[in-house]
Amino acid sequence: MSRIRDKFLDLKSKGQKALIAYAMAGYPSDTETIGIVRSLARGGADIIEIGLPFSDPLADGPVIQNASFLALQKGMNLDRFLRIVRRIRAETDVPLVLMTYANLLYSRGYDRFLSTIKKAGIDGVIIPDMAIEESEGYLRAVRKNNLDAIFLISPNTSPERIRRISGASSGFVYLVSTYGTTGGTKKQFQKYTLDAIRNAKKILGGRIPLGVGFGVNNAEQARSLLKSGADAVIVASAFLRLIAKNPNSRSHPKIVAFAKSLKASTMPE
Amino acid sequence: MRLGYPKNGKFGEFGGRFIPETLVPAVEELEEAYLKFRDDKAFREELDHYLREYAGRPTPLYFAKNLTESIGGAKIYLKREDLLHGGAHKINNTLGQGLLAKRMGKRRIIAETGAGQHGVATAMACAALGIKSEVYMGFKDTERQKLNVFRMKLLGSTVHPVKEGTQTLKDAINEAIRDWITNVNTTYYLLGSAVGPHPYPVMVRDFQSVIGEEILIQMRHLEKSPPDSVVACVGGGSNAIGTFYPLVDKDTQMFGVEAGGIGVRTQHHSATLTSGSKGILHGMLTYLLQDRYGQIQDTHSIAAGLDYPGVGPEHAYLKDSKRVNYDTVNDAEAVNAFLTLSKQEGIIPALESSHAVAYAMKLAKKMTRRETIVVTLSGRGDKDVEVVERYLEEHV
Numbered sequence A: 001m002s003r004i005r006d007k008f009l010d011l012k013s014k015g016q017k018a019l020i021a022y023a024m025a026g027y028p029s030d031t032e033t034i035g036i037v038r039s040l041a042r043g044g045a046d047i048i049e050i051g052l053p054f055s056d057p058l059a060d061g062p063v064i065q066n067a068s069f070l071a072l073q074k075g076m077n078l079d080r081f082l083r084i085v086r087r088i089r090a091e092t093d094v095p096l097v098l099m100t101y102a103n104l105l106y107s108r109g110y111d112r113f114l115s116t117i118k119k120a121g122i123d124g125v126i127i128p129d130m131a132i133e134e135s136e137g138y139l140r141a142v143r144k145n146n147l148d149a150i151f152l153i154s155p156n157t158s159p160e161r162i163r164r165i166s167g168a169s170s171g172f173v174y175l176v177s178t179y180g181t182t183g184g185t186k187k188q189f190q191k192y193t194l195d196a197i198r199n200a201k202k203i204l205g206g207r208i209p210l211g212v213g214f215g216v217n218n219a220e221q222a223r224s225l226l227k228s229g230a231d232a233v234i235v236a237s238a239f240l241r242l243i244a245k246n247p248n249s250r251s252h253p254k255i256v257a258f259a260k261s262l263k264a265s266t267m268p269e
Numbered sequence B: 001m002r003l004g005y006p007k008n009g010k011f012g013e014f015g016g017r018f019i020p021e022t023l024v025p026a027v028e029e030l031e032e033a034y035l036k037f038r039d040d041k042a043f044r045e046e047l048d049h050y051l052r053e054y055a056g057r058p059t060p061l062y063f064a065k066n067l068t069e070s071i072g073g074a075k076i077y078l079k080r081e082d083l084l085h086g087g088a089h090k091i092n093n094t095l096g097q098g099l100l101a102k103r104m105g106k107r108r109i110i111a112e113t114g115a116g117q118h119g120v121a122t123a124m125a126c127a128a129l130g131i132k133s134e135v136y137m138g139f140k141d142t143e144r145q146k147l148n149v150f151r152m153k154l155l156g157s158t159v160h161p162v163k164e165g166t167q168t169l170k171d172a173i174n175e176a177i178r179d180w181i182t183n184v185n186t187t188y189y190l191l192g193s194a195v196g197p198h199p200y201p202v203m204v205r206d207f208q209s210v211i212g213e214e215i216l217i218q219m220r221h222l223e224k225s226p227p228d229s230v231v232a233c234v235g236g237g238s239n240a241i242g243t244f245y246p247l248v249d250k251d252t253q254m255f256g257v258e259a260g261g262i263g264v265r266t267q268h269h270s271a272t273l274t275s276g277s278k279g280i281l282h283g284m285l286t287y288l289l290q291d292r293y294g295q296i297q298d299t300h301s302i303a304a305g306l307d308y309p310g311v312g313p314e315h316a317y318l319k320d321s322k323r324v325n326y327d328t329v330n331d332a333e334a335v336n337a338f339l340t341l342s343k344q345e346g347i348i349p350a351l352e353s354s355h356a357v358a359y360a361m362k363l364a365k366k367m368t369r370r371e372t373i374v375v376t377l378s379g380r381g382d383k384d385v386e387v388v389e390r391y392l393e394e395h396v
Helices: A003-013 A030-042 A062-073 A078-091 A102-108 A110-120 A136-144 A159-168 A191-204 A219-227 A237-245 A248-264 B021-037 B041-055 B065-071 B090-103 B117-129 B139-144 B146-154 B169-182 B200-208 B210-223 B238-247 B313-320 B331-345 B351-365 B382-395
Strands: A018-024 A047-051 A096-099 A124-126 A148-150 A173-176 A210-213 A232-235 B061-063 B075-080 B108-113 B132-138 B158-162 B187-189 B229-233 B253-261 B277-281 B284-288 B324-330 B372-377
Touching (some): A003 A018, A018 A248, A030 A078, A030 A237, A047 A062, A078 A110, A136 A148, A173 A191, B041 B090, B090 B200, B090 B238, B117 B132, B146 B158, B169 B187, B200 B210, B200 B238, B200 B313, B229 B351, B238 B253, B238 B313
Parallel strands (some): B229 B253
């Protein structure tokens, strides 16, 4: 059983695509994280990504870097992350995906790390610096613990590599929309992004869904990605910006409203 | 023991390529270009030309007579990389990679720098080769190495102070990698140490191996045999791997000296191999200074160029295979060596290199007068005089 796969199947049967929304564990606080996830789900997020902050997030732009830094300053760590996940899992069945960096898994031991997050209620894992060539031990532990390994591809990934990477992935494949780190603020995606979606979809076919993220800031952008064939849009930094601007629980109604506007773009026309 | 060109970039279990997917085509292109040009006759000739006529190779192997006599142990030779253009060994690598970037048709080069020596060497090589360069440098390092910031600007480079994280070398590398991800199609990342994803560690090692190769030739003339011991400081480890690699198969004892900072038992040091554990950072599996959750720890060294929580993966391999001994020298010992070499030999060593000198002074005492030590003096210490002055004011 995979909550992520089931979610995509369910959405497909309703003619919808998926909104994947992000929260950073411990940002702005542990309790707030739970409230934020609740708001994301209430706003219609189909899958929720939870970031476990790393001291050196080299695929991330300033927004996630800053949130990581603040969360770590307040003492976020794996134990506290697990507590947050357990509490979220107790109240919702929404698929939860962990996003973090390879060292946090490696230093603990892949199997040890993954079995604890699975038990807490995580369904899939995204590791931006886990290249497919280095993933043997990681993948073994992912499979052993019945998690989904969500690998990333990029607009410059060759067709052969897309095949290889998607073959090792489950849940969905994560296409990085643009050359750059997370949190891009360009108004529109360039043609190469939309071409990359079409190319990736051609290769993936119906075997595994394609999610697209990095620099998705509004419903209009989301729509353009979905129209090009993406099965899901992934929105992270835009939510964190909203939280930074509206401290404490004042952000919750805004998160719900923003998620709703994004979710609308995934509905059948 | 001597690993040559490691397939898939692995030194034993270390090294590899833990990078975001966007960078994969870039490192593959780089590896292909490197393998094509490293044995290319025209490339070698052009590099040799620049190393000789521009950088000032070969560098002398100087017998430190006064230092040797005052200690009364092994004969201490200094491999004078400090005499190179720019004042450090870094130019060996920047000329090599700069020429490679040029052949790859790259028009923009980015680099990170700690103490500023690699930034200066990058700016010099890029000026000479006619390529635009931009250098990322931790804000804390721009403050303590102001002279080098100004030198980079004079040489036509743009310096980006990095205010994220610990504001030192680690964060400068993060920021350079982020730039590279963003401008991957046009930009060449000129990494300055033997770290990062494959093929950087092997490429930097190869370009720096000229140090050890010259030591072998010079020792044959001077002493009719390879040195009994070599000593080099290790931050990321580029001057050390360049010193060690050509000697790995010889009968030479090798010592890599890490920054003990205030003390290895405190939290304030950069002794990665001596007290770190295995982990993944900056695209490689290696030894790291990290907490029990895998978060990278703050480091400290009086020498900005050693202030790094990771280390080149080949050093990790040489440590585990016990071919090289890694040990530490603390801030106070390094400053003492800085002062001693300045007074006794009239040579002001970089604070980084002072760690190696300090270790060699201890080592020489335990060896006989017929034995030899070669210390790689990786850079000159003009950049450090303010830091040392302040240290002496605070500690005397």
